[in-house]
Amino acid sequence: MLRRPAAVILCLLIFIGFTGCNNQKKPQTTGKIVTSVTFNAMKEFVYAVGKDKVEIATLIPDGIEPHDFEPKARDIAQIADSSVFVYNGLSMESWVDQAIASADNKNLIVVEASKGAAPIKASESDSDSDYKQYDPHLWISIKGAEIEAKNIKDALIKASPKDKEYFEKNYSDFISQLESIYSEYSEKFKTLTNKNFVTGHAAFAYLCRDFGLNQKSVEDVFAEGEPSAKKLAELADYCKKFNVKTVFTENMVSPSVSKTLADQVGAKVETIYTFESNEDNLSYIDRMKYNLSKIYGSMK
CATH class of the missing domain: 3.40.50.1980 (Nitrogenase molybdenum iron protein domain)
Structure with missing residues (x-):
């Protein structure tokens, strides 16, 4: 912006x-x-x-x-x-x-x-x-x-x-x-009790609304500034509470802070898409399927 x-x-x-x-x-x-x-x-x-x-x-x-x-x-x-x-x-x-x-x-x-x-x-x-x-x-x-x-x-x-x-x-x-994608993942997410995930920046609120999910993010909606030590500590506690094993990052956001958080809680870092650029020459549909597969897999 x-x-x-x-x-x-x-x-x-x-x-x-x-x-x-x-x-x-x-x-x-x-x-x-x-x-x-x-x-x-x-x-x-x-x-x-x-x-x-x-x-x-x-x-x-x-x-x-x-x-x-x-x-x-x-x-x-x-x-x-x-x-x-x-x-x-x-x-x-x-x-x-x-x-x-x-x-x-x-x-x-x-x-x-x-x-x-x-x-x-x-x-x-x-x-x-x-x-x-x-x-x-x-x-x-x-x-x-x-x-x-x-x-x-x-x-x-x-x-x-x-x-x-x-x-x-x-x-x-x-x-x-x-x-078709919505129907598939609506059913999948309904089977889960844990619907919490952690992202690099808070870009997935509307996707969360689609499926009743909860996101916590390292950076804010506008990907501005570095998170404070207090926020990182709160995120680490969140990851431990909900057994978060994957911290997501996005192609347009630096992965360094996501990696720092992941290292603290013993999680891995994976990239998901925000569709802002033509990422990996994949279509919107392909990237949406990929995102949902990764998010769903992280909650199982």
């Missing part, structure tokens, strides 16, 4: 300076719906619904933490040249309103993918500003993915009504895959 709004404003002013006399969209010659998205999970949802009817540009490169991203003038230009712009919302992208205004694309279909979801509040210790009121990680949840895919599907239909049946079918196929 952005922490330096002045830099964002500067980028937007630069963009306005060199595009003020020519804010017309570039001709679209591919026949596809040119769609800009903020990060990889949004790209995967757009592709799941749009497939070969969409041309997708991802603003935040793989390997860049979306919480820390600052848009450049070229990113605003990309939005200006798009028919559809998809962002997660829940203040994941604090710069988005300024970017849309600066793009000055009056025909742009803007999709707040999380619209309609019941947000989970960030804890007081996690939230130090108005734009961090809520946990933004809706896309890591199966039910959250379903909401985001529907909002994207509706936008693509608006952009190309003639392809409505195509988008509806792709959306239905994607939802069926998600529901």
Whole structure:
């Protein structure tokens, strides 16, 4: 998430300076719906619904933490040249309103993918500003993915009504895959008495809501700062109380503190996915299955 709004404003002013006399969209010659998205999970949802009817540009490169991203003038230009712009919302992208205004694309279909979801509040210790009121990680949840895919599907239909049946079918196929995973793991988690697990940062609250699980995390919702010695001690006590044998970490978060905790309690460290980047060239569905398999296995 952005922490330096002045830099964002500067980028937007630069963009306005060199595009003020020519804010017309570039001709679209591919026949596809040119769609800009903020990060990889949004790209995967757009592709799941749009497939070969969409041309997708991802603003935040793989390997860049979306919480820390600052848009450049070229990113605003990309939005200006798009028919559809998809962002997660829940203040994941604090710069988005300024970017849309600066793009000055009056025909742009803007999709707040999380619209309609019941947000989970960030804890007081996690939230130090108005734009961090809520946990933004809706896309890591199966039910959250379903909401985001529907909002994207509706936008693509608006952009190309003639392809409505195509988008509806792709959306239905994607939802069926998600529901199949949900049904499988709903039954599996019901058989467990221990539903507690420990993660590198607190990104899995919506997934926990899907299945009635409990997460404790080394870092907060926004992966900011190092945990105190007191917090690490509390986490160590938690691991011992619930017999936690695996401390999870994520590709976009340093594993060092997770390893320190794991060493203290005799646990192993394993990586699970947050879908923010294109990790290991696996699809969203494959990574969701992997995550749930690992989390379920850690509780048995």
